[in-house]
Amino acid sequence: MPTVLSLLCLPILWAIFTPSNDDQLPAQHSRLMIRTAAGNRECVLHLPASFDPSKPIPLVMMLHGFGGTALNALRETGWSDKADQETFIVVYPEGTRPDMDMPANFRKNPQSWNDGSGRFDAEERNADDVAFIDGLIEEIGKQYPIDPTRIYITGFSNGASMAFRLGAELSHRVAAIAPVSGTCWIDAPKPKQPLSICYITGAADSLNPLQGGFPKLALGGKEQGGRSKPAVQTFIDRWVEALGTRPEPIQDQVANGIRKRVYGDGPSKAEVVYITIEDLGHHWAGGVNQAPNFLVGKPSKKLNATDTIWEFFRSHTSAASE
Secondary structure: OOOOOHHHHOOOOOOOOOOOOOOOOOOEEEEEEEEEOOEEEEEEEEEEOOOOOOOEEEEEEOOOOOOOOOHHHHHHOHHHHHHHHHOOOEEEEEOOOOOOOOOEOOOOOEEEOOOOOOOOOHOOOOOOOOHHHHHHHHHHHOOOEEEEEEEEEEEEEHHHHHHHHHHHOOOOOOOEEEEOOOOOOOOOOOOOOOEEEEEEOOOOOOOOOOOEEEEOOOOOOOOOOOOEEHHHHHHHHHHHHHOOOOOOOOOOEEEEOEEEEEEEOOOOOOOOOOEOOOOOOOOOOOOOOOOOOOHHHOOOOOHHHHHHHHHHOOOOOOOOOO
Protein backbone atom coordinates (compact mmCIF):
# COMPACT_ATOMS: atom_id res chain seq x y z
CA MET A 1 0.00 0.00 0.00
CA PRO A 2 1.59 3.34 -0.98
CA THR A 3 2.31 5.79 1.83
CA VAL A 4 0.97 9.35 1.85
CA LEU A 5 4.46 10.64 1.16
CA SER A 6 4.88 8.42 -1.88
CA LEU A 7 1.51 9.55 -3.23
CA LEU A 8 2.49 13.18 -2.88
CA CYS A 9 5.58 12.56 -4.98
CA LEU A 10 3.54 11.23 -7.91
CA PRO A 11 2.82 13.46 -10.90
CA ILE A 12 -0.73 14.70 -10.54
CA LEU A 13 -3.23 15.72 -13.27
CA TRP A 14 -4.98 13.34 -13.10
CA ALA A 15 -4.21 10.54 -10.65
CA ILE A 16 -6.16 7.30 -10.73
CA PHE A 17 -5.27 5.15 -7.75
CA THR A 18 -7.41 2.15 -8.65
CA PRO A 19 -5.84 -0.78 -10.55
CA SER A 20 -5.75 0.00 -14.26
CA ASN A 21 -4.72 -3.33 -15.78
CA ASP A 22 -8.06 -5.14 -15.30
CA ASP A 23 -9.00 -6.36 -18.79
CA GLN A 24 -12.38 -7.79 -17.83
CA LEU A 25 -15.01 -5.95 -19.87
CA PRO A 26 -18.64 -5.48 -18.84
CA ALA A 27 -21.37 -6.94 -21.03
CA GLN A 28 -21.99 -5.23 -24.39
CA HIS A 29 -18.44 -3.83 -24.42
CA SER A 30 -15.66 -4.85 -26.80
CA ARG A 31 -12.09 -3.85 -27.56
CA LEU A 32 -11.35 -2.19 -30.88
CA MET A 33 -7.84 -1.90 -32.33
CA ILE A 34 -6.90 1.03 -34.55
CA ARG A 35 -3.78 0.92 -36.72
CA THR A 36 -1.76 4.14 -36.75
CA ALA A 37 1.59 5.18 -38.22
CA ALA A 38 3.10 4.82 -34.74
CA GLY A 39 1.57 1.41 -34.02
CA ASN A 40 -1.70 -0.05 -32.84
CA ARG A 41 -3.98 1.87 -30.49
CA GLU A 42 -6.90 0.52 -28.49
CA CYS A 43 -10.28 1.62 -27.24
CA VAL A 44 -13.32 0.11 -25.53
CA LEU A 45 -16.60 0.34 -27.43
CA HIS A 46 -20.12 0.05 -26.03
CA LEU A 47 -23.21 -0.59 -28.18
CA PRO A 48 -26.50 0.37 -26.52
CA ALA A 49 -28.93 -2.38 -25.65
CA SER A 50 -31.44 -1.08 -28.21
CA PHE A 51 -28.92 -0.67 -31.04
CA ASP A 52 -30.57 -0.89 -34.47
CA PRO A 53 -27.98 -1.20 -37.29
CA SER A 54 -30.51 0.17 -39.79
CA LYS A 55 -30.76 3.58 -38.12
CA PRO A 56 -28.19 6.42 -37.81
CA ILE A 57 -26.89 6.71 -34.26
CA PRO A 58 -24.92 9.37 -32.34
CA LEU A 59 -21.36 8.72 -31.15
CA VAL A 60 -19.97 9.95 -27.82
CA MET A 61 -16.24 9.69 -27.10
CA MET A 62 -15.00 9.76 -23.49
CA LEU A 63 -11.28 10.50 -22.88
CA HIS A 64 -9.77 9.33 -19.58
CA GLY A 65 -7.52 11.53 -17.46
CA PHE A 66 -3.77 11.23 -16.85
CA GLY A 67 -2.88 7.78 -15.52
CA GLY A 68 -6.33 6.45 -16.32
CA THR A 69 -7.71 3.86 -18.68
CA ALA A 70 -10.84 3.26 -20.71
CA LEU A 71 -12.25 1.11 -17.90
CA ASN A 72 -11.53 3.78 -15.29
CA ALA A 73 -13.43 6.31 -17.39
CA LEU A 74 -16.31 3.88 -17.92
CA ARG A 75 -16.69 3.21 -14.19
CA GLU A 76 -16.24 6.80 -13.12
CA THR A 77 -18.69 8.48 -15.48
CA GLY A 78 -21.51 6.03 -16.20
CA TRP A 79 -21.54 6.89 -19.90
CA SER A 80 -22.40 3.32 -20.92
CA ASP A 81 -25.55 3.34 -18.77
CA LYS A 82 -26.49 6.67 -20.32
CA ALA A 83 -25.92 5.22 -23.79
CA ASP A 84 -28.36 2.39 -22.99
CA GLN A 85 -30.96 4.87 -21.78
CA GLU A 86 -30.64 7.29 -24.71
CA THR A 87 -29.45 5.01 -27.56
CA PHE A 88 -26.02 6.16 -28.69
CA ILE A 89 -22.65 4.47 -29.10
CA VAL A 90 -19.96 5.40 -26.59
CA VAL A 91 -16.26 4.79 -27.09
CA TYR A 92 -13.46 5.04 -24.53
CA PRO A 93 -10.07 5.47 -26.27
CA GLU A 94 -6.79 4.63 -24.55
CA GLY A 95 -3.96 7.17 -24.45
CA THR A 96 -0.30 6.25 -24.88
CA ARG A 97 2.06 5.10 -22.12
CA PRO A 98 5.85 4.94 -21.72
CA ASP A 99 5.98 1.20 -22.48
CA MET A 100 3.28 0.34 -25.00
CA ASP A 101 4.17 -3.37 -24.72
CA MET A 102 3.16 -3.44 -21.04
CA PRO A 103 -0.26 -2.88 -19.45
CA ALA A 104 -1.24 0.59 -18.30
CA ASN A 105 -0.51 1.30 -14.64
CA PHE A 106 -0.80 4.68 -12.94
CA ARG A 107 2.40 4.42 -10.94
CA LYS A 108 4.60 2.41 -13.30
CA ASN A 109 3.21 2.96 -16.82
CA PRO A 110 0.71 5.85 -16.84
CA GLN A 111 -1.34 6.68 -19.91
CA SER A 112 -1.70 10.27 -21.11
CA TRP A 113 -2.82 12.47 -24.00
CA ASN A 114 -0.77 14.90 -26.07
CA ASP A 115 -2.98 17.87 -25.23
CA GLY A 116 -0.50 20.57 -26.30
CA SER A 117 0.63 21.40 -22.78
CA GLY A 118 4.18 20.06 -23.02
CA ARG A 119 3.49 17.61 -20.18
CA PHE A 120 3.66 13.85 -19.84
CA ASP A 121 5.10 11.03 -21.91
CA ALA A 122 2.56 11.58 -24.72
CA GLU A 123 4.13 14.96 -25.46
CA GLU A 124 7.67 13.59 -25.20
CA ARG A 125 6.94 10.84 -27.71
CA ASN A 126 5.03 13.34 -29.89
CA ALA A 127 2.01 11.07 -29.95
CA ASP A 128 -0.30 12.08 -32.79
CA ASP A 129 -3.48 11.74 -30.78
CA VAL A 130 -5.40 13.98 -33.16
CA ALA A 131 -4.71 11.56 -36.03
CA PHE A 132 -5.58 8.62 -33.77
CA ILE A 133 -8.98 10.08 -32.84
CA ASP A 134 -9.64 11.07 -36.44
CA GLY A 135 -8.89 7.50 -37.55
CA LEU A 136 -10.99 6.08 -34.73
CA ILE A 137 -14.03 8.09 -35.81
CA GLU A 138 -13.43 6.94 -39.39
CA GLU A 139 -13.19 3.27 -38.40
CA ILE A 140 -16.28 3.31 -36.18
CA GLY A 141 -18.15 5.00 -39.02
CA LYS A 142 -17.23 2.11 -41.32
CA GLN A 143 -18.53 -0.50 -38.89
CA TYR A 144 -21.64 1.24 -37.57
CA PRO A 145 -24.20 3.72 -38.97
CA ILE A 146 -22.81 6.78 -37.16
CA ASP A 147 -24.74 10.00 -37.74
CA PRO A 148 -21.96 12.34 -38.96
CA THR A 149 -23.83 15.38 -37.62
CA ARG A 150 -23.94 13.96 -34.08
CA ILE A 151 -20.36 13.13 -33.06
CA TYR A 152 -19.38 14.38 -29.61
CA ILE A 153 -16.23 14.36 -27.45
CA THR A 154 -15.95 14.69 -23.70
CA GLY A 155 -13.07 14.04 -21.31
CA PHE A 156 -11.76 14.52 -17.80
CA SER A 157 -8.64 16.47 -16.73
CA ASN A 158 -5.85 15.62 -19.23
CA GLY A 159 -8.63 14.06 -21.34
CA ALA A 160 -10.59 17.32 -21.09
CA SER A 161 -7.55 19.26 -22.29
CA MET A 162 -7.32 16.82 -25.20
CA ALA A 163 -11.01 17.41 -25.95
CA PHE A 164 -10.25 21.14 -26.32
CA ARG A 165 -7.45 20.33 -28.75
CA LEU A 166 -9.70 18.02 -30.76
CA GLY A 167 -12.37 20.70 -30.88
CA ALA A 168 -9.84 23.07 -32.41
CA GLU A 169 -8.36 20.58 -34.89
CA LEU A 170 -11.27 18.25 -35.74
CA SER A 171 -14.15 20.70 -35.86
CA HIS A 172 -15.12 19.28 -39.27
CA ARG A 173 -15.86 16.01 -37.48
CA VAL A 174 -17.36 17.10 -34.19
CA ALA A 175 -20.65 18.81 -33.34
CA ALA A 176 -19.79 19.62 -29.71
CA ILE A 177 -17.23 19.00 -26.99
CA ALA A 178 -17.61 18.88 -23.21
CA PRO A 179 -14.31 19.13 -21.29
CA VAL A 180 -14.57 18.49 -17.53
CA SER A 181 -11.96 19.81 -15.07
CA GLY A 182 -9.28 20.39 -17.68
CA THR A 183 -7.39 23.25 -19.32
CA CYS A 184 -7.32 24.57 -22.85
CA TRP A 185 -3.64 25.01 -23.73
CA ILE A 186 -4.37 26.54 -27.13
CA ASP A 187 -3.72 30.28 -27.10
CA ALA A 188 -5.86 31.10 -30.12
CA PRO A 189 -8.20 28.29 -31.21
CA LYS A 190 -9.23 28.52 -34.84
CA PRO A 191 -11.77 25.81 -35.61
CA LYS A 192 -12.54 25.39 -39.31
CA GLN A 193 -16.22 24.93 -38.54
CA PRO A 194 -18.28 26.14 -35.58
CA LEU A 195 -18.94 23.73 -32.74
CA SER A 196 -20.48 24.13 -29.32
CA ILE A 197 -18.81 23.68 -25.94
CA CYS A 198 -20.03 22.73 -22.47
CA TYR A 199 -17.32 23.17 -19.84
CA ILE A 200 -17.79 21.92 -16.25
CA THR A 201 -15.38 22.29 -13.34
CA GLY A 202 -15.27 22.49 -9.56
CA ALA A 203 -14.91 25.87 -7.91
CA ALA A 204 -12.75 24.20 -5.23
CA ASP A 205 -10.55 22.23 -7.63
CA SER A 206 -6.98 23.01 -6.57
CA LEU A 207 -5.60 20.84 -9.40
CA ASN A 208 -7.49 22.85 -11.99
CA PRO A 209 -7.71 26.24 -10.22
CA LEU A 210 -10.26 28.72 -11.53
CA GLN A 211 -7.77 31.55 -11.15
CA GLY A 212 -5.06 29.64 -13.03
CA GLY A 213 -1.51 28.99 -11.90
CA PHE A 214 0.20 25.78 -10.88
CA PRO A 215 -1.92 22.89 -9.58
CA LYS A 216 -1.76 21.85 -5.93
CA LEU A 217 -3.15 18.95 -3.96
CA ALA A 218 -6.29 19.61 -1.92
CA LEU A 219 -4.36 19.20 1.34
CA GLY A 220 -1.89 21.90 0.30
CA GLY A 221 1.84 21.56 -0.04
CA LYS A 222 4.05 22.27 -3.00
CA GLU A 223 2.95 23.05 -6.52
CA GLN A 224 2.73 19.96 -8.70
CA GLY A 225 4.88 21.14 -11.57
CA GLY A 226 4.18 21.31 -15.26
CA ARG A 227 3.20 24.62 -16.86
CA SER A 228 1.24 27.35 -15.18
CA LYS A 229 -2.40 27.12 -16.23
CA PRO A 230 -4.36 30.04 -17.62
CA ALA A 231 -7.36 31.19 -15.64
CA VAL A 232 -10.48 29.31 -16.71
CA GLN A 233 -12.30 32.47 -17.73
CA THR A 234 -9.35 33.33 -19.98
CA PHE A 235 -9.71 30.25 -22.18
CA ILE A 236 -13.51 30.43 -22.07
CA ASP A 237 -13.18 33.96 -23.48
CA ARG A 238 -10.79 32.69 -26.18
CA TRP A 239 -13.36 30.18 -27.37
CA VAL A 240 -16.18 32.70 -27.17
CA GLU A 241 -14.17 34.95 -29.47
CA ALA A 242 -13.15 32.10 -31.80
CA LEU A 243 -16.77 30.98 -32.20
CA GLY A 244 -18.10 34.47 -32.76
CA THR A 245 -20.60 34.48 -29.90
CA ARG A 246 -21.45 37.57 -27.88
CA PRO A 247 -18.59 38.38 -25.45
CA GLU A 248 -20.97 38.72 -22.48
CA PRO A 249 -23.12 35.84 -21.24
CA ILE A 250 -26.70 35.83 -22.48
CA GLN A 251 -27.53 33.86 -19.32
CA ASP A 252 -25.82 33.94 -15.92
CA GLN A 253 -27.64 31.96 -13.25
CA VAL A 254 -26.75 30.67 -9.78
CA ALA A 255 -28.81 28.00 -8.04
CA ASN A 256 -27.93 25.36 -5.42
CA GLY A 257 -24.25 26.26 -5.58
CA ILE A 258 -24.10 25.84 -9.36
CA ARG A 259 -23.26 28.81 -11.57
CA LYS A 260 -24.14 28.50 -15.25
CA ARG A 261 -23.05 31.03 -17.86
CA VAL A 262 -24.23 30.70 -21.45
CA TYR A 263 -22.63 32.52 -24.39
CA GLY A 264 -24.40 32.61 -27.74
CA ASP A 265 -26.39 34.78 -30.15
CA GLY A 266 -23.58 34.81 -32.69
CA PRO A 267 -23.84 34.31 -36.46
CA SER A 268 -22.35 30.80 -36.25
CA LYS A 269 -25.14 29.63 -33.88
CA ALA A 270 -22.45 28.07 -31.69
CA GLU A 271 -22.98 28.00 -27.93
CA VAL A 272 -20.53 28.02 -25.02
CA VAL A 273 -21.82 26.88 -21.62
CA TYR A 274 -19.56 27.38 -18.59
CA ILE A 275 -20.60 25.65 -15.35
CA THR A 276 -18.89 25.82 -11.95
CA ILE A 277 -19.91 23.78 -8.91
CA GLU A 278 -19.14 25.10 -5.43
CA ASP A 279 -17.07 22.91 -3.10
CA LEU A 280 -16.32 20.40 -5.89
CA GLY A 281 -12.73 19.24 -6.12
CA HIS A 282 -11.05 17.31 -8.94
CA HIS A 283 -13.82 14.79 -9.55
CA TRP A 284 -16.33 13.96 -12.28
CA ALA A 285 -19.43 15.60 -10.82
CA GLY A 286 -22.01 13.01 -9.78
CA GLY A 287 -19.69 10.15 -10.74
CA VAL A 288 -17.97 7.30 -8.93
CA ASN A 289 -14.90 8.71 -7.18
CA GLN A 290 -11.56 7.33 -8.35
CA ALA A 291 -9.17 9.05 -5.93
CA PRO A 292 -9.00 9.98 -2.23
CA ASN A 293 -10.77 13.20 -1.27
CA PHE A 294 -7.85 14.38 0.87
CA LEU A 295 -5.72 14.57 -2.28
CA VAL A 296 -8.19 15.95 -4.82
CA GLY A 297 -10.93 17.61 -2.79
CA LYS A 298 -14.59 16.90 -2.15
CA PRO A 299 -16.98 15.19 -4.55
CA SER A 300 -20.43 16.61 -5.25
CA LYS A 301 -23.85 15.26 -6.19
CA LYS A 302 -25.31 18.70 -6.89
CA LEU A 303 -24.94 18.05 -10.60
CA ASN A 304 -24.45 14.91 -12.65
CA ALA A 305 -21.95 15.80 -15.36
CA THR A 306 -22.92 12.87 -17.60
CA ASP A 307 -26.61 13.78 -17.57
CA THR A 308 -25.87 17.48 -18.06
CA ILE A 309 -23.46 16.88 -20.93
CA TRP A 310 -25.82 14.52 -22.75
CA GLU A 311 -28.66 17.06 -22.56
CA PHE A 312 -26.24 19.57 -24.07
CA PHE A 313 -25.00 17.20 -26.76
CA ARG A 314 -28.45 16.11 -27.87
CA SER A 315 -29.40 19.72 -28.58
CA HIS A 316 -26.46 20.33 -30.97
CA THR A 317 -25.70 19.01 -34.42
CA SER A 318 -23.11 19.97 -37.02
CA ALA A 319 -22.95 20.16 -40.79
CA ALA A 320 -22.50 16.66 -42.21
CA SER A 321 -18.88 15.60 -42.49
CA GLU A 322 -17.37 15.58 -45.94
